[in-house]
Amino acid sequence: xxxxxxxxxxxxxxxxxxxxxxxxxxxxxxxxxxxxxxxxxxxxxxxxxxxxxxxxxxxxxxxxxxxxxxxxxxxxxxxxxxxxxxxxxxxxxxxxxxxxxxxxxxxxxxxxxxxxxxxxxxxxxxxxxxxxxxxxxxxxxxxxxxxxxxxxxxxxxxxxxxxxxxxxxxxxxxxxxxxxxxxxxxx
Numbered sequence: 001x002x003x004x005x006x007x008x009x010x011x012x013x014x015x016x017x018x019x020x021x022x023x024x025x026x027x028x029x030x031x032x033x034x035x036x037x038x039x040x041x042x043x044x045x046x047x048x049x050x051x052x053x054x055x056x057x058x059x060x061x062x063x064x065x066x067x068x069x070x071x072x073x074x075x076x077x078x079x080x081x082x083x084x085x086x087x088x089x090x091x092x093x094x095x096x097x098x099x100x101x102x103x104x105x106x107x108x109x110x111x112x113x114x115x116x117x118x119x120x121x122x123x124x125x126x127x128x129x130x131x132x133x134x135x136x137x138x139x140x141x142x143x144x145x146x147x148x149x150x151x152x153x154x155x156x157x158x159x160x161x162x163x164x165x166x167x168x169x170x171x172x173x174x175x176x177x178x179x180x181x182x183x184x185x186x187x
Contacts, residue, residue, distance in 0.1 A: 002113065003120040004047075006129045007039065007142030010156040011149060016126055018150035021051070025148045029175040032144070033072045039142070040079045044119025047110065049128035050089035053099075056080070056124075061097055086113070088128050107135045130158025140184050141166065147177040 008016050009026035017023050028036065040046075048056065063069050063077035085099035088106040095101045102109050110132055113121060123129050123138065132138050143156070166183035173179050 001115060002044065002118050003139045004110070004114055004132065004137055005120060005122050005140040005142060006138050007122060007144065008124055008156065009144050009146055011146055013149045013151065014156050015150050015153040016156050018153040025150060026146055029178070030070070030072050032174045032178055033076065035174070035180070037072060037076050037079060040076065040083065042120060043083055043122045045113065045121045046083050046085045047121060047123040047128065048085060048087045049125025050087070050092060052125035053087045053089070053095065057096065106131050107137070110137050126154050126156065126158060133158065133164065134161055138185060140182065143181045145179050145181070
């Protein structure tokens with residue numbers, strides 16, 4: 001059975017994006033970007049909701065060819081391009097690159113993917129991750145907290161029907177006061 005991890009940047013007050021989908025406060029340091037690269041390299045499949053897919057697919061397919069990209073960004077672009085992706089959306093008609101579109105029940109498809117053998121999966125996007133959380137499908141959380149209060153926007157955690165008890169596995173501090181807390185779901 002595959003492991004499913006939810007990891008994203010989050011403001012100190014709990015948002016992955018400020019109002020207007022502003023994520024400019026979450027630009028990673030080189031060290032943090034390398035940490036993300038290392039996690040992405042381990043992933044066998046990336047699961048995306050529509051909004052995050054549109055953001056990522058608007059930049060990473062050609063970022064390795066941009067002369068202004070840093071070495072760590074070029075590395076991430078190449079990892080991102082080769083990692084299989086599943087995009088969950090009822091409004092998109094198609095996706096490109098190494099991705100496939102699922103218009104049906106996300107929880108059903110994630111459950112099916114988790115039951116397969118293979119490398120761990122990562123999930124991104126608050127709405128999609130929220131559905132997976134409510135279904136008890138997320139095994140690990142990497143909460144990458146930036147020292148900023150944005151006052152509203154898209155919350156990292158959605159409303160849950162039941163508590164999810166977690167065990168702290170690791171913490172790490174990056175430059176600029178960013179912290180990462182790694183939790184496992186207690187089952």
